[in-house]
Amino acid sequence: MSAQEIAFVIIAGAxxxxxxxxxxxxxxxxxxxxxxxxxxxxxxxxLIVAAEFLAWVQVLIYVGAIVVLLLFSLMLxxxxxxxxxxxxxxxxxxxxxxxxxxxxLVFLFQDAFGASSEVNPQVTRTADVGVSLFRDFVLPFxxxxxxxxxxxxxxxxxxxxxxxxxxxxxxxxxxxxxxAERAG
Amino acid sequence: xxxxxLAASETGNxxxxxxxxxxLVLALKVAMVLGLALTAPLAVGYMEHKVLAHMQHxxxxxxxxxxxxxxxLIADGVKFIQKEDVIPKAADPWVFTLAPAVALVPYIALFxxxxxxxxxxxxxxxxxxxxxxAITAISVxxxxxxxxxxxxxxxxxxxxxxxxxxxxxxxxMILAAVAVVMQAGTLSMVGITxxxxxxxxxxxxxxxxxxxxxxxxxxxxxxxxxMPVADSEIIFxxxxxxxxxxxxxxxxxxxxxxxxxxxxxxxxxxxxxLGPPFIGGLLPGPIWMSAKVxxxxxxxxxxxxxxxxxREDQLQRFxxxxxxxxxxxxxxxxxxxxxxx
Numbered sequence: 001m002s003a004q005e006i007a008f009v010i011i012a013g014a015x016x017x018x019x020x021x022x023x024x025x026x027x028x029x030x031x032x033x034x035x036x037x038x039x040x041x042x043x044x045x046x047l048i049v050a051a052e053f054l055a056w057v058q059v060l061i062y063v064g065a066i067v068v069l070l071l072f073s074l075m076l077x078x079x080x081x082x083x084x085x086x087x088x089x090x091x092x093x094x095x096x097x098x099x100x101x102x103x104x105l106v107f108l109f110q111d112a113f114g115a116s117s118e119v120n121p122q123v124t125r126t127a128d129v130g131v132s133l134f135r136d137f138v139l140p141f142x143x144x145x146x147x148x149x150x151x152x153x154x155x156x157x158x159x160x161x162x163x164x165x166x167x168x169x170x171x172x173x174x175x176x177x178x179x180a181e182r183a184g
Numbered sequence: 185x186x187x188x189x190l191a192a193s194e195t196g197n198x199x200x201x202x203x204x205x206x207x208l209v210l211a212l213k214v215a216m217v218l219g220l221a222l223t224a225p226l227a228v229g230y231m232e233h234k235v236l237a238h239m240q241h242x243x244x245x246x247x248x249x250x251x252x253x254x255x256x257l258i259a260d261g262v263k264f265i266q267k268e269d270v271i272p273k274a275a276d277p278w279v280f281t282l283a284p285a286v287a288l289v290p291y292i293a294l295f296x297x298x299x300x301x302x303x304x305x306x307x308x309x310x311x312x313x314x315x316x317x318a319i320t321a322i323s324v325x326x327x328x329x330x331x332x333x334x335x336x337x338x339x340x341x342x343x344x345x346x347x348x349x350x351x352x353x354x355x356x357m358i359l360a361a362v363a364v365v366m367q368a369g370t371l372s373m374v375g376i377t378x379x380x381x382x383x384x385x386x387x388x389x390x391x392x393x394x395x396x397x398x399x400x401x402x403x404x405x406x407x408x409x410x411m412p413v414a415d416s417e418i419i420f421x422x423x424x425x426x427x428x429x430x431x432x433x434x435x436x437x438x439x440x441x442x443x444x445x446x447x448x449x450x451x452x453x454x455x456x457x458l459g460p461p462f463i464g465g466l467l468p469g470p471i472w473m474s475a476k477v478x479x480x481x482x483x484x485x486x487x488x489x490x491x492x493x494x495r496e497d498q499l500q501r502f503x504x505x506x507x508x509x510x511x512x513x514x515x516x517x518x519x520x521x522x523x524x525x
Contacts, residue, residue: 033279
């Protein structure tokens, strides 16, 4: 085994362990922290294949922003302090979905890369990533930014609903409707 | 020896020049990063003691180590080690114990890319500045872990404030750095410094410099942005339940953060290891770099003695309504000028 493969086995092992504990953990905050392990190991795998920029994007976006936001909202709403435990009744369904996704991914990877196990990591300069993103893939890039803008506007609309209803009078109905929608 | 280090380098890194063995180079680099990350914060901590004291017309520590109390922080460290390691009964012991390390390690890792001359650095990553901004974001997870695991409402409120603050101020900080990166045309810390031979970016990006400093204060939860540890409201925020060595870790991460962010600001806006025009050649790069980091750290301490604490809602509004639009505008102007000029 090359040094790269040994590193991959260690990182993949740690990541898988994190992912398994993520779904078996009985405490939401612990689960979120195991998610950090799983996501960070994905970043480490990117580093192994010399995708440096992608690795730090993974750290900044997933570990630094999404997990922080997740922990933040968990702690604001329902993060039991102490030994409360949680469990859910969707195990069978979850297993089915997970198996489906695994099967799909294995099929897709086989289809895309075939039996060749050749891994040929090339050190890419970040400038090249930028050039290819903004020259060859500029349309998908712009489409994604419009999508994100739409999501942002949607978030603002949902957050402002009650205030708007209060200002225009007759807010009781609308407000209640908004509450019901959110609850449903 | 020093002259040899400063002379044109074969591999671009002074440690790689001197030794061939991979493991020896690795060990030396780790030693260099750890040495810097564990001693520079002590110097800044001592400076804070003395500067604050003199600004308040006191003497500050005077006895430890005989000369103006220079060994005060070493004595403090010994004291922290001796203290009882208390873990609250209701706390989550694992998360509680891991939290200080999660808060500290990112700031140590950050020293990896800080250049002290064009050959004196541990690693010149191609994504340098992006790496520093990405890795500092991890630190707040440690604070959130500490706040939740302490099983204390004040701790939890402190942690939530710290996280909200980080989410709000990470954005203007990154946007401020983006303007500089656009101007320099590179993400590498050495590259950004080298691009400032003709003029420092503080001249062309003064607004970004100000916003970057404000955002670093907020990320470090330093006054006037220290609501997460507001002692009049929530005791000491997420760190309330911590004692001894674990508490010392949090303190160390705060001061390592001051050094690290001062160094990043020095590289981005003050020409890093380059001296000012005309007299730049008089002193070697490492001394210029250290002087700039020291000056910025002094400025951060100075603000603590000067400004009162903001309110939580003022802080959030300031970031989302003032700083972020300002930085977006700054990027637009920079991009337009870059294309035109």
